[in-house]
Amino acid sequence: MPIYxxxxxxxDTKFELSRPVTEAxxxxxxxxxxxxARKLFSAFMTFSKGANGVLTAVSGGGGGCSSCGDKNCGSCGSSL
Ligand SMILES: [Zn+2]
Structure with missing residues (x-):
């Protein structure tokens, strides 16, 4: 289970919690x-800029391409 x-x-206390992705x-x-308490963005979280200019949070551990982390990967040749 991932830790958030x-x-x-x-x-103002910061703390870590292990929960299912669906409850993150x-x-x-x-x-x-x-x-x-609100979730903070972790070091594993990256941002990708979509074609429409909107920044989208992409979780490195939450599916998508395992090589480049792109949810709609079509550039690195990795098969999903
Ligand atoms: Zn408190």
Whole structure:
């Protein structure tokens, strides 16, 4: 299970949590018991600029091309 980093909006504490990918963006509870901690972007998260100019977050571990990390990879020759 991947580990995500969260920051509590109430006490500003940063903490890590291991959860399923499907729950990664859901609010977490900080070690002090505050609800609603938000997910931080991890070092594994990169941004790719789409054809429409919009920056899109691409998770290095969440599917797509294993070689270049592009979700719509057509340039590196890796088969999905
Ligand atoms: Zn807190």
């Amino acid at each position: 980093e969260y920051q509590c909006g109430a006490c 963006l859901q609010p977490a509870t900080c070690p002090s018991g505050h609800d609603g």
